Amino acid sequence: MLQMRFINIALCVLAICVFGVSSYPVWAADEKPQPDERLQKLLKRFPAADKNKDGILTRDEARAYRQQMQKRQGRPFNSVEPTHADVKYGDHARNVLDFYQAKSDQPTPLVVYIHGGGFVGGSKRVNPGFLQQCLDAGISVAAIHYRFIDGKKVLLPEPQRDGARAVQFLRSKAKEWNIDPKRVACFGGSAGAGISMWIGFHDDLAKPDSDDPIERESTRIQAVGTFGGQSTYDPIKIKALVGGRAWEHASIFKAYGVDTAEEALHPTLEQQKRYDESSAIMHLTKDDPPLYMVYSEADGPLPANARPGQGIHHPNFGRDLVKKMNELEIENVFIYTPEAKGRNPQREMLEFFQKQFAKVK
Structure with a gap:
């Protein structure tokens, strides 16, 4: 006993x-x-x-x-099996997704989960509680894998482009999978948050004249949700925004194929273009979708003995977004969990998505 x-x-x-x-x-x-x-x-x-x-x-x-x-103990794990598992949306081995279809006579909204992991790890396994809440609300869910950065051939923003391609693929399956292509949201944590924002803020990547029918689909979405998201992946801006050694995160170096601080902080013009293209906030314009963001990492200045990468989920990333989004009059919600006792950001994010979906005609 x-x-x-x-x-x-x-x-x-x-x-x-x-x-x-x-x-x-x-x-x-x-x-x-x-x-x-x-x-x-x-x-x-x-x-x-x-x-x-x-x-x-x-x-x-x-x-x-x-x-x-x-x-x-005879207590099976509470999980939901995908309606369609490991469906390929691109050429790379990691260009696969799972799709969970909500029961509905009408086309359903879609929420796309993009995992975190520093662009070098992670899994498309969705939080089962949130997944079930979406399905109960009549919202279908997709969860994607994307290419990992390798410091050589795969750099930022290739994972972001994979995420956009997945959205296009899902829209191409709208009729077959009973999806409403006008009501799509993306969310994720850390790297997944950065990809979600990049998709939300970037100009439409659709190519109407492409021979590939998937490329003809729009990449524009109606809402974004993030947990510990980075507004920028520019190490120079991260150093100014957060301080300490957050900009020295190993994934930042690997993301751009640089080996030293000198290279990271003194980029070539071509490298600076890659920094800008990879950072969601650089694409933010007044016609972009609303954002619900949650931060939980310790606030305030980083300690003198901070480790490399410490502070990479700092709430200052969110405050930077709030400032610019308010200037552009884009709806946004900023939650800092230590100051949000009694609130449930997970449930609130779903309600935020439902609110945005309801605006679509």
């Missing part, structure tokens, strides 16, 4: 580590393997959870172990 009670408590702790508290769901987090202190404490108790035996327990490994333990 005591052992079973211990397992149940451990499952609850695993659920918190895997799915996060309600104010900051797991898809808000950078899914690149991180030495999360809570997860590492669990690793000492459950060494078998470390599937690849690398000494670091990731959220994906904790999630898989939790499912395994629940099955042993």
Whole structure:
């Protein structure tokens, strides 16, 4: 009895580590393997959870172990199977998506989930609670993979372009999958937030005369949701906006194929163009969709001993967006979770999307 009670408590702790508290769901987090202190404490108790035996327990490994333990207790993990799984939307191996179709006699709105992971990791596994809420509200959901940056051939903004291509593909399936192509929103955390904003703010990438019918579809969307999103991926601007060593995040260097701080902070004209093209805020104009943004990382100046990359989800990114969006009179919501006790950003984001969808005629 005591052992079973211990397992149940451990499952609850695993659920918190895997799915996060309600104010900051797991898809808000950078899914690149991180030495999360809570997860590492669990690793000492459950060494078998470390599937690849690398000494670091990731959220994906904790999630898989939790499912395994629940099955042993006869409590299957609450998940929804995709209506269509691993559907290719492009040529690359990671150009695949899952689609979850809501039950409706009428074409449904669509919410597209884009995962985080520093552009080098992550999974299209959707938070099951949010997924079910969308489906219950008559909103279909898609979740995508995209190319990872490699510092050589795949640099920013190629992951963003993959995200835009996925939106075009989904619109091309509107009739077959009962989607309303006029009501589409994108959301994600960290890198997924950056991709979502880039799609939302960038000029339409549709090519009406293309031989590829997918390329003829619009990339414009009706709403964007973000968790810990970066308004810019320009290391010079990140240094000015956040301070500390946030701009030294490993993914920033890899995203542009640079090896040194000197290269990152003194770009060539061609490199600066890539910085600008990759940063969502550089594309922001008054005709862009509303944005719902959530930040949870520590506020204020970064400590003198800050680690490289620390502060990469700083709320100053959101404040920068609020300032410019207010100037352009674009609707936006900024939530800083430590100051938003009693609120449920996950539920509010869905309501925000529904509000925007209702405006579409």
